[in-house]
Amino acid sequence: MSSLTKVLAEEVRKIEETAAVGRTMQTNRLTHHLMPPVGWLNDPNGLCWYKGRYHVFFQYSPFEANGGLKFWGHYSSEDMISWRYEGVPLLPDSIYDCHGVYSGSAIAEKDKLHLFYTGNIKMDGDYDYINNGRQSSTLHVESTDGLHFGTKEVAVSCEDYPENYTCHIRDPKVWKEGEEYRMILGGRQKSDQGAVLFYRSEDLKNWKFDGELTTEKTFGYMWECPDFFTLEGQEVLSVSPQGLTREEFRFQNIYQSGYFILKDGKPEEKAFREWDHGFDFYAPQTFQDGKGRRILIGWMGMPDADEEYVNPTAESEGWQHCLTVPREVTYKNGMLYQYPVEELNGLRKTGVSVSGSSVEIPVNGPFDLDIQVKGEQGKVSLGENLFLEYQDGDMILTLSEKAGAGRKVRKAHVPSGVIESIRVLADTTAVEIYVNGGEVVFSSRYYPETDEQTVKVEAQEVDGKIYKLKNCVM
Ligand code: FRU
Numbered sequence: 001m002s003s004l005t006k007v008l009a010e011e012v013r014k015i016e017e018t019a020a021v022g023r024t025m026q027t028n029r030l031t032h033h034l035m036p037p038v039g040w041l042n043d044p045n046g047l048c049w050y051k052g053r054y055h056v057f058f059q060y061s062p063f064e065a066n067g068g069l070k071f072w073g074h075y076s077s078e079d080m081i082s083w084r085y086e087g088v089p090l091l092p093d094s095i096y097d098c099h100g101v102y103s104g105s106a107i108a109e110k111d112k113l114h115l116f117y118t119g120n121i122k123m124d125g126d127y128d129y130i131n132n133g134r135q136s137s138t139l140h141v142e143s144t145d146g147l148h149f150g151t152k153e154v155a156v157s158c159e160d161y162p163e164n165y166t167c168h169i170r171d172p173k174v175w176k177e178g179e180e181y182r183m184i185l186g187g188r189q190k191s192d193q194g195a196v197l198f199y200r201s202e203d204l205k206n207w208k209f210d211g212e213l214t215t216e217k218t219f220g221y222m223w224e225c226p227d228f229f230t231l232e233g234q235e236v237l238s239v240s241p242q243g244l245t246r247e248e249f250r251f252q253n254i255y256q257s258g259y260f261i262l263k264d265g266k267p268e269e270k271a272f273r274e275w276d277h278g279f280d281f282y283a284p285q286t287f288q289d290g291k292g293r294r295i296l297i298g299w300m301g302m303p304d305a306d307e308e309y310v311n312p313t314a315e316s317e318g319w320q321h322c323l324t325v326p327r328e329v330t331y332k333n334g335m336l337y338q339y340p341v342e343e344l345n346g347l348r349k350t351g352v353s354v355s356g357s358s359v360e361i362p363v364n365g366p367f368d369l370d371i372q373v374k375g376e377q378g379k380v381s382l383g384e385n386l387f388l389e390y391q392d393g394d395m396i397l398t399l400s401e402k403a404g405a406g407r408k409v410r411k412a413h414v415p416s417g418v419i420e421s422i423r424v425l426a427d428t429t430a431v432e433i434y435v436n437g438g439e440v441v442f443s444s445r446y447y448p449e450t451d452e453q454t455v456k457v458e459a460q461e462v463d464g465k466i467y468k469l470k471n472c473v474m
Contacts (some may be wrong), residue, residue: 005093012062012071012088015039019318026317028429028447031366031471032347033300033322034075034083036060040067040314041321043171043225043283044297046074046106049290050113050146054080056297057115058323059103060088065314070100072117076146080326080343081472086147094119094152096137103171103225104139105285107181107204113143114204116155116183118170130188134167138185140204156183156199156207164189169197171225173285174204183207186226186239189214194223194241213237215269220244225257225283231294232331235262238275240283249394249411250274253302257282259336273335277412278397278433278442279404280321286329294329296338300430300443308406312447313429322430324443335415337438340425344368347472351465358458365451366469369424375460380422383453386446388424388433393417395435395442403446414440421464424455 019038023029035041039062046057053076060073072090075083090101097119104117119139127133138156141149161169168188175182183199195214199207214223220241227238238259244251251274258274260267275284276298284298301321305311314320327338347368354361354371369380377391385403389396397410414435423434428451433442455466 002093005091008091008093009088012091015062028313028317030322030427030430032081032344032469033325033427033430034058035322036062036073036319037085038062038319039065040319041073041299041323042067042070042301042303043103043299044285044323045072045103045117046115047285047287047295047297048106048108048113049287050106050108052290053078053146054289054326055106055113055146056083056323057089057106059299062088065318065320070102070120072101074147079346080341081346083472089143089147089149090115090117090141096121096139096152096154099134102136103283105173106287107174107176109176109204111144113146114174115141115143115149116172116174118172119152120170130168131166131190136167136170138172138183138207153205155205156185160209161187162197162209162212164191165197166190168222173227175229182210182228184226184228186223187212188222191218192221193218194220194239194243196223196226196228196237196239213267215267217269219269219272220256224255225285227284227286229286229288229294231329231336234331235265236260236336237262237267238284238286249413252277252410253279253282254304255282255302257284257298261335275338276441276443277395277410278444279399279407279410280430280445281324281443284324293341295341296327296329298324298443300324300445310405311445312405322445324432325425327438327441330438333416333439335439338441339434339438340423340432344425347469348467349470351467353464354457354466355463357461359456359462361455361466363453363455363466363468366427366471367424367455368467368469369422369426369455369457369464370466371423371457371462371464372421373419373457373459373462378419378457378459378462380424381456382424382426382431382446383448385448385453386431388422388442390414390419393419395419395440397433397442397444399444399446403448405445405447407444410442410444412440412442
Protein backbone atom coordinates (compact mmCIF):
# COMPACT_ATOMS: atom_id res chain seq x y z
CA MET A 1 0.00 0.00 0.00
CA SER A 2 1.46 3.37 -0.97
CA SER A 3 1.87 5.99 1.71
CA LEU A 4 -0.67 8.20 -0.10
CA THR A 5 -3.22 5.36 0.11
CA LYS A 6 -2.50 4.98 3.82
CA VAL A 7 -2.83 8.69 4.52
CA LEU A 8 -6.11 9.00 2.61
CA ALA A 9 -7.61 5.89 4.22
CA GLU A 10 -6.60 7.11 7.68
CA GLU A 11 -8.15 10.55 7.07
CA VAL A 12 -11.43 8.94 5.96
CA ARG A 13 -11.44 6.66 8.99
CA LYS A 14 -10.91 9.66 11.30
CA ILE A 15 -13.67 11.79 9.82
CA GLU A 16 -16.11 8.86 9.87
CA GLU A 17 -15.26 8.14 13.49
CA THR A 18 -15.76 11.78 14.50
CA ALA A 19 -19.07 11.92 12.63
CA ALA A 20 -20.34 8.78 14.37
CA VAL A 21 -20.02 10.47 17.79
CA GLY A 22 -22.73 13.05 17.15
CA ARG A 23 -24.97 10.79 15.12
CA THR A 24 -27.71 10.10 17.66
CA MET A 25 -28.51 13.83 17.69
CA GLN A 26 -29.11 13.86 13.94
CA THR A 27 -32.85 13.71 13.37
CA ASN A 28 -32.62 13.61 9.57
CA ARG A 29 -30.69 10.33 9.36
CA LEU A 30 -32.59 7.62 7.54
CA THR A 31 -33.78 4.23 8.75
CA HIS A 32 -33.99 2.12 5.60
CA HIS A 33 -32.22 4.14 2.91
CA LEU A 34 -28.46 3.91 2.41
CA MET A 35 -26.72 7.22 3.14
CA PRO A 36 -23.09 8.27 3.57
CA PRO A 37 -21.53 7.90 7.03
CA VAL A 38 -20.48 11.54 6.64
CA GLY A 39 -20.19 13.97 3.73
CA TRP A 40 -21.72 13.53 0.32
CA LEU A 41 -23.08 10.50 -1.58
CA ASN A 42 -24.06 10.32 -5.24
CA ASP A 43 -24.41 7.50 -7.79
CA PRO A 44 -24.84 3.86 -6.81
CA ASN A 45 -21.85 1.94 -8.21
CA GLY A 46 -20.74 -1.68 -8.59
CA LEU A 47 -24.12 -3.20 -7.71
CA CYS A 48 -23.83 -6.96 -7.58
CA TRP A 49 -24.53 -10.20 -5.87
CA TYR A 50 -21.26 -11.92 -5.01
CA LYS A 51 -20.52 -14.92 -2.81
CA GLY A 52 -23.93 -14.83 -1.19
CA ARG A 53 -24.01 -11.11 -0.40
CA TYR A 54 -25.44 -8.04 -2.08
CA HIS A 55 -22.88 -5.30 -2.63
CA VAL A 56 -23.70 -1.65 -3.08
CA PHE A 57 -20.82 0.74 -3.69
CA PHE A 58 -21.44 4.45 -4.03
CA GLN A 59 -19.85 7.75 -5.05
CA TYR A 60 -18.62 9.23 -1.80
CA SER A 61 -17.02 12.55 -0.80
CA PRO A 62 -16.36 12.01 2.91
CA PHE A 63 -14.69 15.39 3.45
CA GLU A 64 -17.34 17.65 1.87
CA ALA A 65 -21.08 17.50 2.47
CA ASN A 66 -21.57 19.54 -0.70
CA GLY A 67 -19.52 17.22 -2.88
CA GLY A 68 -15.82 17.14 -3.67
CA LEU A 69 -13.12 14.57 -4.33
CA LYS A 70 -14.82 11.22 -5.09
CA PHE A 71 -14.05 7.88 -3.42
CA TRP A 72 -16.11 4.69 -3.49
CA GLY A 73 -17.94 3.82 -0.27
CA HIS A 74 -19.28 0.32 0.22
CA TYR A 75 -22.23 -1.41 1.91
CA SER A 76 -23.02 -5.11 1.83
CA SER A 77 -26.00 -7.18 2.90
CA GLU A 78 -27.28 -10.73 2.94
CA ASP A 79 -30.94 -9.79 2.55
CA MET A 80 -31.13 -6.18 1.26
CA ILE A 81 -32.58 -5.17 4.63
CA SER A 82 -29.66 -5.15 7.09
CA TRP A 83 -26.72 -3.39 5.56
CA ARG A 84 -23.15 -3.38 6.84
CA TYR A 85 -20.88 -0.46 6.08
CA GLU A 86 -17.65 -1.89 4.65
CA GLY A 87 -15.52 1.25 4.41
CA VAL A 88 -13.81 2.83 1.42
CA PRO A 89 -12.35 0.26 -1.01
CA LEU A 90 -11.32 2.72 -3.75
CA LEU A 91 -9.43 5.92 -3.05
CA PRO A 92 -8.21 8.57 -5.51
CA ASP A 93 -4.61 7.48 -5.02
CA SER A 94 -3.25 6.78 -8.51
CA ILE A 95 -2.11 8.84 -11.47
CA TYR A 96 -5.27 7.76 -13.31
CA ASP A 97 -7.88 8.76 -10.74
CA CYS A 98 -6.26 11.46 -8.60
CA HIS A 99 -9.22 13.81 -9.21
CA GLY A 100 -11.87 11.26 -8.49
CA VAL A 101 -12.77 7.61 -8.51
CA TYR A 102 -15.83 8.13 -10.68
CA SER A 103 -18.79 5.86 -11.35
CA GLY A 104 -18.67 2.30 -12.55
CA SER A 105 -19.96 -1.22 -12.19
CA ALA A 106 -19.12 -4.73 -10.98
CA ILE A 107 -19.08 -8.16 -12.52
CA ALA A 108 -18.60 -11.37 -10.54
CA GLU A 109 -16.75 -14.04 -12.55
CA LYS A 110 -15.00 -17.26 -11.65
CA ASP A 111 -14.77 -16.54 -7.95
CA LYS A 112 -13.52 -12.98 -8.47
CA LEU A 113 -15.23 -9.65 -8.23
CA HIS A 114 -14.15 -7.17 -10.90
CA LEU A 115 -14.85 -3.47 -10.68
CA PHE A 116 -14.70 -1.13 -13.67
CA TYR A 117 -14.82 2.61 -13.15
CA THR A 118 -13.77 5.96 -14.54
CA GLY A 119 -10.54 7.43 -13.24
CA ASN A 120 -10.88 11.18 -13.46
CA ILE A 121 -8.04 13.63 -13.97
CA LYS A 122 -8.72 17.35 -14.30
CA MET A 123 -6.23 19.13 -16.53
CA ASP A 124 -4.36 22.10 -15.21
CA GLY A 125 -3.73 24.91 -17.67
CA ASP A 126 -5.29 26.21 -20.83
CA TYR A 127 -8.03 23.64 -21.33
CA ASP A 128 -11.76 23.92 -21.70
CA TYR A 129 -14.38 22.05 -19.71
CA ILE A 130 -16.03 20.37 -22.68
CA ASN A 131 -13.29 19.28 -25.04
CA ASN A 132 -10.04 18.66 -23.28
CA GLY A 133 -10.26 19.73 -19.63
CA ARG A 134 -10.11 16.22 -18.28
CA GLN A 135 -8.84 12.72 -18.91
CA SER A 136 -11.10 9.85 -18.07
CA SER A 137 -9.71 6.36 -18.44
CA THR A 138 -11.63 3.18 -17.74
CA LEU A 139 -9.94 1.36 -14.88
CA HIS A 140 -10.21 -2.20 -13.62
CA VAL A 141 -9.55 -3.76 -10.20
CA GLU A 142 -10.12 -7.29 -8.90
CA SER A 143 -10.93 -8.84 -5.57
CA THR A 144 -11.31 -12.34 -4.17
CA ASP A 145 -13.32 -11.33 -1.10
CA GLY A 146 -15.42 -8.40 -2.35
CA LEU A 147 -13.79 -6.12 0.21
CA HIS A 148 -10.16 -5.61 -0.74
CA PHE A 149 -9.14 -4.73 -4.27
CA GLY A 150 -5.81 -5.16 -6.05
CA THR A 151 -3.78 -3.06 -8.46
CA LYS A 152 -5.57 -0.54 -10.65
CA GLU A 153 -5.16 -1.36 -14.33
CA VAL A 154 -6.18 0.61 -17.39
CA ALA A 155 -8.90 -1.25 -19.31
CA VAL A 156 -9.52 1.47 -21.90
CA SER A 157 -7.14 4.40 -22.04
CA CYS A 158 -8.62 7.85 -22.55
CA GLU A 159 -6.28 8.17 -25.53
CA ASP A 160 -8.11 5.35 -27.31
CA TYR A 161 -11.62 6.76 -27.23
CA PRO A 162 -13.09 7.66 -30.64
CA GLU A 163 -12.19 11.00 -32.21
CA ASN A 164 -15.76 12.29 -32.42
CA TYR A 165 -16.06 12.50 -28.62
CA THR A 166 -15.23 15.27 -26.20
CA CYS A 167 -13.34 14.38 -23.03
CA HIS A 168 -16.68 13.49 -21.41
CA ILE A 169 -16.74 9.69 -21.59
CA ARG A 170 -17.41 7.80 -18.38
CA ASP A 171 -19.34 5.38 -16.18
CA PRO A 172 -18.58 1.88 -17.55
CA LYS A 173 -21.18 -0.82 -17.08
CA VAL A 174 -19.89 -4.32 -17.79
CA TRP A 175 -21.89 -7.51 -18.33
CA LYS A 176 -21.49 -10.96 -19.83
CA GLU A 177 -23.17 -12.10 -23.02
CA GLY A 178 -22.52 -15.70 -24.00
CA GLU A 179 -18.80 -16.24 -23.56
CA GLU A 180 -17.99 -12.58 -24.14
CA TYR A 181 -17.90 -9.49 -21.95
CA ARG A 182 -19.46 -6.25 -23.03
CA MET A 183 -19.04 -2.72 -21.77
CA ILE A 184 -21.09 0.41 -22.28
CA LEU A 185 -19.86 3.95 -21.57
CA GLY A 186 -21.74 7.26 -21.58
CA GLY A 187 -20.47 10.21 -23.59
CA ARG A 188 -20.77 13.63 -25.12
CA GLN A 189 -19.98 13.87 -28.80
CA LYS A 190 -18.18 16.90 -30.22
CA SER A 191 -21.44 17.77 -31.97
CA ASP A 192 -22.94 18.16 -28.46
CA GLN A 193 -25.04 15.05 -28.69
CA GLY A 194 -25.35 12.50 -25.89
CA ALA A 195 -24.48 8.92 -26.87
CA VAL A 196 -23.21 5.59 -25.60
CA LEU A 197 -20.14 3.63 -26.68
CA PHE A 198 -19.79 -0.15 -26.66
CA TYR A 199 -16.69 -2.29 -26.10
CA ARG A 200 -16.12 -6.05 -26.17
CA SER A 201 -13.61 -8.32 -24.48
CA GLU A 202 -12.87 -12.03 -24.15
CA ASP A 203 -10.89 -11.79 -20.94
CA LEU A 204 -12.03 -8.59 -19.14
CA LYS A 205 -8.55 -7.16 -19.83
CA ASN A 206 -8.36 -6.37 -23.55
CA TRP A 207 -11.24 -4.29 -24.79
CA LYS A 208 -12.13 -3.48 -28.39
CA PHE A 209 -14.35 -0.62 -29.51
CA ASP A 210 -17.63 -2.04 -30.79
CA GLY A 211 -19.69 0.90 -31.99
CA GLU A 212 -21.88 3.60 -30.59
CA LEU A 213 -25.56 4.31 -30.24
CA THR A 214 -27.56 7.49 -30.09
CA THR A 215 -30.90 8.86 -31.15
CA GLU A 216 -31.55 10.20 -34.64
CA LYS A 217 -32.17 13.71 -33.33
CA THR A 218 -30.08 15.08 -30.48
CA PHE A 219 -31.57 14.06 -27.15
CA GLY A 220 -29.49 15.99 -24.65
CA TYR A 221 -25.79 16.90 -24.94
CA MET A 222 -24.47 14.22 -22.58
CA TRP A 223 -25.60 10.75 -21.52
CA GLU A 224 -24.25 9.76 -18.12
CA CYS A 225 -24.39 6.44 -16.29
CA PRO A 226 -25.58 4.11 -19.06
CA ASP A 227 -26.89 0.60 -18.48
CA PHE A 228 -27.91 -2.09 -20.92
CA PHE A 229 -29.87 -5.28 -20.29
CA THR A 230 -32.43 -7.63 -21.78
CA LEU A 231 -35.70 -8.30 -19.99
CA GLU A 232 -38.33 -10.66 -21.42
CA GLY A 233 -36.59 -10.47 -24.77
CA GLN A 234 -36.62 -6.65 -24.81
CA GLU A 235 -33.34 -4.77 -25.12
CA VAL A 236 -33.25 -1.90 -22.65
CA LEU A 237 -30.86 1.04 -22.77
CA SER A 238 -30.92 3.20 -19.64
CA VAL A 239 -29.19 6.59 -19.63
CA SER A 240 -29.10 9.81 -17.64
CA PRO A 241 -29.32 12.56 -20.27
CA GLN A 242 -28.36 16.14 -19.58
CA GLY A 243 -29.70 19.04 -21.63
CA LEU A 244 -33.36 18.17 -22.19
CA THR A 245 -35.89 20.99 -22.05
CA ARG A 246 -38.27 21.08 -19.11
CA GLU A 247 -41.91 20.26 -19.82
CA GLU A 248 -44.96 20.37 -17.58
CA PHE A 249 -45.28 16.62 -17.14
CA ARG A 250 -41.81 15.42 -18.14
CA PHE A 251 -38.18 16.34 -17.63
CA GLN A 252 -38.99 18.55 -14.67
CA ASN A 253 -35.63 18.21 -12.93
CA ILE A 254 -32.42 19.77 -14.20
CA TYR A 255 -31.22 16.36 -15.51
CA GLN A 256 -33.17 13.16 -16.25
CA SER A 257 -32.83 9.41 -16.00
CA GLY A 258 -34.80 7.07 -18.15
CA TYR A 259 -34.72 4.20 -20.59
CA PHE A 260 -35.40 3.28 -24.17
CA ILE A 261 -36.81 -0.10 -25.10
CA LEU A 262 -34.82 -0.52 -28.31
CA LYS A 263 -36.58 -0.97 -31.60
CA ASP A 264 -34.48 -2.92 -34.11
CA GLY A 265 -31.52 -2.21 -31.87
CA LYS A 266 -32.10 1.59 -31.90
CA PRO A 267 -33.17 4.13 -29.28
CA GLU A 268 -35.97 6.38 -30.54
CA GLU A 269 -36.51 9.72 -28.78
CA LYS A 270 -40.20 9.12 -28.44
CA ALA A 271 -39.61 5.77 -26.73
CA PHE A 272 -37.73 7.41 -23.83
CA ARG A 273 -39.49 6.97 -20.51
CA GLU A 274 -38.32 8.49 -17.25
CA TRP A 275 -37.62 6.05 -14.47
CA ASP A 276 -38.98 8.38 -11.83
CA HIS A 277 -40.93 11.62 -11.56
CA GLY A 278 -39.87 12.84 -8.11
CA PHE A 279 -37.48 15.63 -7.20
CA ASP A 280 -34.63 13.29 -6.31
CA PHE A 281 -33.67 10.59 -8.73
CA TYR A 282 -30.62 10.22 -10.95
CA ALA A 283 -27.92 7.86 -12.24
CA PRO A 284 -29.62 4.52 -11.51
CA GLN A 285 -27.86 1.23 -12.12
CA THR A 286 -29.26 -2.30 -12.34
CA PHE A 287 -27.89 -5.78 -11.71
CA GLN A 288 -29.14 -9.33 -11.78
CA ASP A 289 -29.18 -11.12 -8.46
CA GLY A 290 -28.79 -14.79 -7.57
CA LYS A 291 -32.53 -15.30 -8.00
CA GLY A 292 -32.40 -13.91 -11.55
CA ARG A 293 -34.19 -10.69 -10.67
CA ARG A 294 -33.27 -7.41 -12.38
CA ILE A 295 -32.80 -4.97 -9.50
CA LEU A 296 -32.44 -1.21 -9.79
CA ILE A 297 -31.06 1.30 -7.29
CA GLY A 298 -30.97 5.03 -8.01
CA TRP A 299 -29.31 8.01 -6.43
CA MET A 300 -31.96 9.92 -4.50
CA GLY A 301 -30.40 13.25 -5.28
CA MET A 302 -29.66 15.50 -8.22
CA PRO A 303 -26.40 17.04 -9.44
CA ASP A 304 -26.31 20.83 -9.88
CA ALA A 305 -29.71 21.00 -8.13
CA ASP A 306 -31.81 24.13 -8.33
CA GLU A 307 -30.28 26.95 -6.37
CA GLU A 308 -33.30 27.56 -4.19
CA TYR A 309 -32.92 24.05 -2.76
CA VAL A 310 -30.56 23.71 0.15
CA ASN A 311 -30.64 20.22 1.56
CA PRO A 312 -31.02 20.72 5.33
CA THR A 313 -28.91 17.67 6.16
CA ALA A 314 -25.80 19.22 4.60
CA GLU A 315 -25.87 22.32 6.77
CA SER A 316 -27.06 20.93 10.06
CA GLU A 317 -25.71 17.38 10.04
CA GLY A 318 -22.72 17.34 7.69
CA TRP A 319 -24.02 14.73 5.26
CA GLN A 320 -26.16 14.74 2.15
CA HIS A 321 -28.17 12.39 -0.09
CA CYS A 322 -29.14 8.73 -0.08
CA LEU A 323 -29.94 5.86 -2.43
CA THR A 324 -33.40 4.53 -3.25
CA VAL A 325 -34.39 1.16 -1.86
CA PRO A 326 -33.63 -1.76 -4.21
CA ARG A 327 -36.46 -2.10 -6.76
CA GLU A 328 -37.27 -5.11 -8.87
CA VAL A 329 -37.71 -4.17 -12.52
CA THR A 330 -40.26 -6.06 -14.60
CA TYR A 331 -41.55 -5.72 -18.16
CA LYS A 332 -45.31 -5.20 -18.34
CA ASN A 333 -47.68 -3.49 -20.77
CA GLY A 334 -44.82 -2.54 -23.10
CA MET A 335 -42.91 -0.67 -20.39
CA LEU A 336 -40.85 -1.24 -17.26
CA TYR A 337 -42.33 -1.30 -13.78
CA GLN A 338 -40.29 -0.87 -10.61
CA TYR A 339 -41.30 -2.07 -7.19
CA PRO A 340 -39.48 -2.44 -3.86
CA VAL A 341 -37.94 -5.93 -3.64
CA GLU A 342 -40.17 -8.23 -1.63
CA GLU A 343 -37.53 -8.52 1.10
CA LEU A 344 -38.52 -5.01 2.20
CA ASN A 345 -41.82 -6.38 3.47
CA GLY A 346 -39.64 -7.77 6.25
CA LEU A 347 -39.34 -4.21 7.61
CA ARG A 348 -43.04 -4.09 8.34
CA LYS A 349 -44.37 -4.30 11.86
CA THR A 350 -48.04 -5.17 12.40
CA GLY A 351 -50.31 -3.39 9.95
CA VAL A 352 -53.32 -1.23 10.66
CA SER A 353 -56.25 -1.43 8.27
CA VAL A 354 -56.95 1.58 6.06
CA SER A 355 -60.41 1.39 4.59
CA GLY A 356 -63.31 3.71 3.77
CA SER A 357 -63.44 6.84 1.66
CA SER A 358 -61.70 9.32 3.93
CA VAL A 359 -59.29 7.77 6.39
CA GLU A 360 -56.92 9.42 8.85
CA ILE A 361 -54.15 7.53 10.59
CA PRO A 362 -51.69 9.11 13.02
CA VAL A 363 -48.12 7.90 12.44
CA ASN A 364 -44.89 8.43 14.26
CA GLY A 365 -41.81 7.91 12.12
CA PRO A 366 -41.20 5.75 9.04
CA PHE A 367 -44.14 3.85 7.56
CA ASP A 368 -45.29 1.83 4.56
CA LEU A 369 -48.77 2.67 3.26
CA ASP A 370 -50.07 0.08 0.80
CA ILE A 371 -53.57 0.74 -0.57
CA GLN A 372 -55.91 -0.07 -3.41
CA VAL A 373 -58.07 2.84 -4.55
CA LYS A 374 -61.18 3.27 -6.65
CA GLY A 375 -62.49 6.34 -8.45
CA GLU A 376 -61.11 8.90 -10.83
CA GLN A 377 -59.73 11.23 -8.24
CA GLY A 378 -58.20 11.08 -4.81
CA LYS A 379 -55.58 12.41 -2.46
CA VAL A 380 -52.97 11.15 -0.01
CA SER A 381 -51.57 13.69 2.46
CA LEU A 382 -48.74 13.32 4.94
CA GLY A 383 -49.64 15.94 7.54
CA GLU A 384 -49.22 19.41 6.06
CA ASN A 385 -45.95 18.28 4.51
CA LEU A 386 -46.69 16.31 1.37
CA PHE A 387 -49.75 16.00 -0.87
CA LEU A 388 -50.26 13.50 -3.66
CA GLU A 389 -53.34 14.31 -5.72
CA TYR A 390 -54.62 12.51 -8.77
CA GLN A 391 -57.35 13.10 -11.24
CA ASP A 392 -58.10 11.37 -14.56
CA GLY A 393 -54.72 9.68 -14.71
CA ASP A 394 -52.58 12.71 -13.82
CA MET A 395 -50.66 12.79 -10.57
CA ILE A 396 -49.37 15.84 -8.77
CA LEU A 397 -46.91 15.70 -5.92
CA THR A 398 -46.72 18.89 -3.83
CA LEU A 399 -44.37 19.59 -0.94
CA SER A 400 -45.02 22.29 1.63
CA GLU A 401 -42.66 25.24 1.91
CA LYS A 402 -40.84 23.75 4.91
CA ALA A 403 -40.90 20.07 3.94
CA GLY A 404 -39.82 20.83 0.39
CA ALA A 405 -36.89 23.01 1.44
CA GLY A 406 -37.56 25.18 -1.63
CA ARG A 407 -39.10 22.56 -3.94
CA LYS A 408 -42.81 22.53 -4.67
CA VAL A 409 -44.46 20.50 -7.45
CA ARG A 410 -43.79 17.48 -9.66
CA LYS A 411 -46.32 16.02 -12.10
CA ALA A 412 -46.72 12.81 -14.08
CA HIS A 413 -49.16 11.23 -16.50
CA VAL A 414 -49.94 7.64 -15.55
CA PRO A 415 -49.79 5.75 -18.89
CA SER A 416 -52.69 3.38 -18.09
CA GLY A 417 -54.83 6.40 -17.17
CA VAL A 418 -56.33 4.75 -14.09
CA ILE A 419 -54.95 4.83 -10.55
CA GLU A 420 -55.59 1.50 -8.86
CA SER A 421 -53.00 1.29 -6.12
CA ILE A 422 -50.60 3.53 -4.26
CA ARG A 423 -47.72 2.57 -2.03
CA VAL A 424 -45.90 5.18 0.03
CA LEU A 425 -42.65 4.09 1.58
CA ALA A 426 -41.81 6.91 3.94
CA ASP A 427 -38.52 7.20 5.78
CA THR A 428 -37.65 10.02 8.20
CA THR A 429 -36.63 12.39 5.37
CA ALA A 430 -37.16 10.39 2.18
CA VAL A 431 -40.28 9.17 0.48
CA GLU A 432 -40.83 6.77 -2.42
CA ILE A 433 -44.27 6.59 -4.02
CA TYR A 434 -45.23 3.68 -6.28
CA VAL A 435 -48.38 4.02 -8.35
CA ASN A 436 -50.06 0.88 -9.77
CA GLY A 437 -47.31 -1.44 -8.58
CA GLY A 438 -44.56 0.72 -10.06
CA GLU A 439 -46.05 1.97 -13.31
CA VAL A 440 -45.13 5.48 -12.16
CA VAL A 441 -42.75 6.28 -9.32
CA PHE A 442 -41.92 9.48 -7.43
CA SER A 443 -38.81 9.59 -5.22
CA SER A 444 -38.15 12.60 -3.11
CA ARG A 445 -36.41 13.81 -0.02
CA TYR A 446 -38.81 15.68 2.25
CA TYR A 447 -38.36 17.21 5.67
CA PRO A 448 -41.43 17.00 7.91
CA GLU A 449 -41.31 19.21 10.98
CA THR A 450 -41.78 16.32 13.42
CA ASP A 451 -41.93 12.54 13.22
CA GLU A 452 -45.59 12.69 14.14
CA GLN A 453 -47.96 13.36 11.30
CA THR A 454 -51.40 12.29 10.19
CA VAL A 455 -51.63 10.26 7.03
CA LYS A 456 -54.89 11.04 5.29
CA VAL A 457 -56.32 9.16 2.32
CA GLU A 458 -59.35 10.39 0.37
CA ALA A 459 -60.84 8.47 -2.56
CA GLN A 460 -64.13 7.00 -3.64
CA GLU A 461 -63.04 3.77 -1.98
CA VAL A 462 -59.80 2.88 -0.21
CA ASP A 463 -58.66 -0.48 1.07
CA GLY A 464 -55.31 -1.55 2.42
CA LYS A 465 -52.92 -1.27 5.30
CA ILE A 466 -50.33 0.94 6.87
CA TYR A 467 -47.31 -0.48 8.65
CA LYS A 468 -44.81 1.06 10.99
CA LEU A 469 -41.28 0.16 9.87
CA LYS A 470 -38.30 -1.26 11.71
CA ASN A 471 -35.07 0.67 11.77
CA CYS A 472 -32.43 -1.20 9.80
CA VAL A 473 -29.63 1.05 8.59
CA MET A 474 -26.68 1.68 10.92
C1 FRU B 1 -23.36 11.26 -12.33
C2 FRU B 1 -21.87 11.54 -12.39
C3 FRU B 1 -21.15 10.49 -13.23
C4 FRU B 1 -19.75 10.56 -12.68
C5 FRU B 1 -20.01 10.76 -11.22
C6 FRU B 1 -18.98 11.55 -10.47
O1 FRU B 1 -23.97 11.81 -11.20
O2 FRU B 1 -21.62 12.83 -12.88
O3 FRU B 1 -21.22 10.73 -14.61
O4 FRU B 1 -19.02 9.41 -12.93
O5 FRU B 1 -21.27 11.41 -11.12
O6 FRU B 1 -19.28 11.58 -9.12
